[in-house]
Amino acid sequence: RGYKPTDITDVVLTHLHYDHCGGGVYRDSDGNLKLTFPNARYHVSRAQWEWAVNPNPREADAYLPENLLPMRDLGALNLIEDEGELLPGIELRLFNGHTRGQIIPIISYGGRKLVFVADLFPFRSHIPLPWIMSYDVEPLVTLKEKETFLKESLEGEYIYIYQHDYFADCSELQLTPKGIRATDGFTFEELMEKLK
Template sequence: MNLYPIEAGNFKLDGGAMFGVVPKTIWNRTNPADSNNLIDIAARCLLIEDGDRLILIDTGMGNKQSDKFFGYYHLWGDASLDKSLQEKGFHRDDITDVFTTHLHFDHCGGCVNWNKERTSYEIAFKNAKYWTNENHWEWATKPNAREKASFLKENILPMQESGHLHFISKPKNGFLNESELGFGIFFADGHTEKQMIPMINYKGKTICFMADLLPTVGHIPLPYVTGYDTRPLLSMDEKDIFLKTAVDQNYYLFLEHDAHNPIITLQNTEKGIRLKEVFSCEEILK
């Protein structure tokens, strides 16, 4: 097995929205804001090469939305999904499976593209199976008012219309659910219904793709959950369970949204669980 970080493009989000009730004087220490109160956010995806399977976890925003749409998110840097795949020696047509942690636009927008004529949409990975879970699909395709702006039908429905959509088996009791793709999954409901956190055994380490369960290093303290979470108290409970296990088992946490701290470990301190070490992707995924 080989693992490759795939940079799908950087953007910015409002720091207050990312930290909810936490005061700016606190979160600004770890996630400094610009003059517009915006903080750096990454869309760091993960590619798993395992035998004849090439599995891409999340796809970033994609590029099919309008200039007005992208203007809200202040794209920065020159990273793109295709460029990053090419740098690793791959093409989007090589991908056999696309796994979405959840269907918010910044995690699945790259799953679907315009067709050549820009008259309709088509799946971006024509040879791939697309994976979500049944509970989350139902949640995303019949969205509540709070999340409706994050579940864009043009990102989601073409997966089903193409015939490429598949559902991960329903979660069972217990911390870790083994999946059809060869890695474990932690299901979390605080951010959105049945978000899936992949847990990958890799060269004696457990690499956890944290998605929005832990967006950045600044979100490690238990009460620091985003304003986007639909069930913030549940997010805290899920974080408590996961981070305690991460310390006990020495998990390596792959941060999808932290633009400056790609992989981290945690430790117990007098103040609770806190950052232990920061690693580059090259140090851990070699």
């Protein structure tokens, strides 16, 4: 896309499970841990950071110290205390059902709200309320968070961007006789075309 790692100024990590933060640090040819984006602040919620560095037995294998500690030790870590605007047009919301302090970024772009739904909705198939990952630490909290956020998303015509859905990068939402469901999925490139 024409950017170099040194051009990146801000990295939002939704949470610190290895599959969501593993690319933020790498080992150089001498085996030293380095930041992938050396000029960036790495934004994580304080609740998630504290949860990750003192993990519960259920999630401990998902938090790898080599992914986490260099962000702090190299001075790049910024701990988010509260929900709110990080930068103009980028709002951060906090959710606690999947793991404590998961950030869901909401980006205003092209007159729409684009939501990187991380592990609140890992796949489009998780949009029905009872479809919750067994990995979530507090499934009843996830259920309530999903219900509230789905209503807001439908009313606001939010576009969801998925990290884990193999068949679609994005979708919109629609109200059906069975409740709120995803529309047919589309690619990120198709989304950018829609928003031109």
